[in-house]
Amino acid sequence: MKGGVKLWLPLLAFAAVLALIAMALYRPADRTVYSAMVGKPLPAFDTPPLLSGKPGLASAAFRDGKPKLLNIFASWCVPCAAEAPQLMALKAAGVTIEGVAIRDTPQAMRDFLARGGDPYAAIGDDKASAVQLALGSSGVPESFLIDGKGTILLQHVGDIRADEVPGIVARLKAAQ
């Protein structure tokens, strides 16, 4: 046969393209959006208290050597209410949870805490979503795992589900 091997090159090239496509089809690409904040220091902020009797929150609080969970939430947010039992479970497991309330009022917050329990050591009042924007958080609720030196270990977008609680506790223990 004339031409020989050369004539099979188009078929080979096609096979390579095909292998690539098959790979993508059977092992779909990971479309998780990874947080750009992981590994970065917590941006500086200082929010006043929202409720009398509960302190506000400043970023300095995350540099006391103890890893903590920072929860961005709001009383008007339905998934936040769904998340409340998981936060209570985390608190029961010894996790310190600091909160930043987005565009909230003291009265609505008191009702919210009365309904779902109060896992928060402090609740900062962020009327302008400034902390939320600085953290690159796009909605409520979102949680950040912060080590004792103020470095972000994990960004959790959306409400924490019951099956995710043990993993978060383990990450915090590991960070100690």
Add this chain to the structure above:
Amino acid sequence: MIAEAGLAALWLAAALAAMQFVLAAIAVRRVLIDPEDGSALTTDLIGAVRPVAIVQGALAALAMALLIAVFLRSDMSVLLVAENSHSEKPWLYKFAGAWGNHEGSMLLWVTILGLAGGAVAIFERSLARATLTATLGAQALIALGFYAFLLFASNPFARIDPAPSDGQGLNPLLQDPGLAFHPPTLYIGYVGISVAFSFAVGALVARDVGPAFARAMRPWVLGAWIFLTLGITAGSYWAYYELGWGGWWFWDPVENASLMPWLAATALLHSVTVLATRDGLRAWTVMLAVVAFSMSMIGTFLVRSGILTSVHAFAVDPTRGSFILALLVLYIGGALALFATRVGTVRAGNTFDLVSREGALVANNLLLSVILGVVLIGTLYPILAAGFGVQLSVGPPFFNKAAGPVALLLVVVMAAGPLLRWRRDGLRALAARMGAPVAAFAIVLVAVLVFGGGISLLPLLGLALAAGLAVASVAPLWGRNLLRTPLFTWGMVVAHLGIAVSLAGMASESAFTKQTLVAARVGEPQQVGPYTVTLNGVSPVIGPNWSALEAHLSARRGDAPAILLRPQSRFFTNPVTVTSESAIATVWDGQLYTVLGQIDGAGRVQLRLWWKPFVTLIWLGGALVALGGALSLVGRLLRERRARRRVEAEAWV
């Protein structure tokens, strides 16, 4: 009952495709064993293939028509209608919504495949009987696979019980008159090129690769290419005004998927001319015919399967993906294997000098192939990178840098090619003929450098080369009697001129666009390019199934009367989406493009304003290219008819 009738038509069409393939296979086998075989059986077999192909196409078209009927009637007991339509939609979008989804678009795909096969069966006269029968057999085999895909994995006529009270609506981005024209036009081009593929397979099977085959194939390639050109041009304009991003080409995977078959078809169009006129480039032409349709199929699959993220990806499950993957292996792999085993038996065609019309066409083919390769690699690279766990997207920075210079080089070859003689020519003679184009190039180059002000290299070369190409493309008409110049020469001139016009538009758009993003108050004038735009107010507007905020803008330039523009921000409830309807004012030297953004609490309105000088040339050029193709096609068909008349007249004598 309409849906059931549609499904029945689809089954019948599939059965006929199977029959068409079997009949053709037996007939071709008999003819190949004995080329002189004139037995009644062989003649009957060959005679049967044509009508079967025609009826198969008609049945596919009937199924498509019935699908459109259930959409128009808003029959929500059909799953596809319930998922993709809504009874309150204007009728045009119910009609076009029939193909604004996965199943419907696949049915449209197969319909065009069937109709293309039917058209070959009706109109193709000049091809040897074995080659034509093998071609129709190949076309039937392709259709069969896609009928199976529809019937087993993507039934467009499936019912839903109980029927919902109303549908979920159509993606509002698709709710535009463009949806009625863009997909069918593009599909005719995309799938029409299947005819070239079948011709190539037919010629390989019948061992009949030569000028006659090339002449027979050329009008079909040309026809598909015209629609592909129109489809891409229209799609580009649609994206430009509908998305409200102010860009006309985004190197989105789906755009690449339509560009790749176009590049291959353009190369094929030129190499088929070498084969038809000079009997050269035999194997290469066959290869290109296979590649062109393969690119269509791979492109369709990539964007439809959701493997590449794209606005054109419809939801897909792995079964469907595997099914189409198997079809790709069967058809493209089969054709390439046939090529590898058979093309060795194709005699080498005529040879030619490097400096000759053929030489320039080969250079054209190589450069087009390089661009095709660049686009293919850029499109597939994200998949490869994802395989290694890296997330990335390949965009304009890569494509413009990698394909831009090659495209400009191609423009140089394009300018020189038509000025060369067939077979052999001299460099010195070429240099003399290129005098005027080179002068045009130099004048524009200097003028832009002096007056353009800080223009970057690629747009600068683009503008200058566009001028040179424009002069060079009309050069073949100099000193000719314009009335006696063949129509296909006119076609070439107009198409090449269209590329020059389009290139000038692209270069001008990228070099001279002015853009501003402002938060405007009512009455505050904003400057963009030569225009002063003033916001006169914002008012609510109610449409058939949307409500919108509409900005009233007046744009002034010098003493001319103000142009009124009304960009909208539309809110749709089914499904809930907000779209931007840009308002565009077209003047002789460009377009003013305005988009309405958010309105803040303090009475300020976000406006995005662009002044794009000569941007319209991009699409005008595209239309000229398609017009050139049409002139060429008509010219070829007329000449062929005259030749046939002459032969028939001689036969009578």
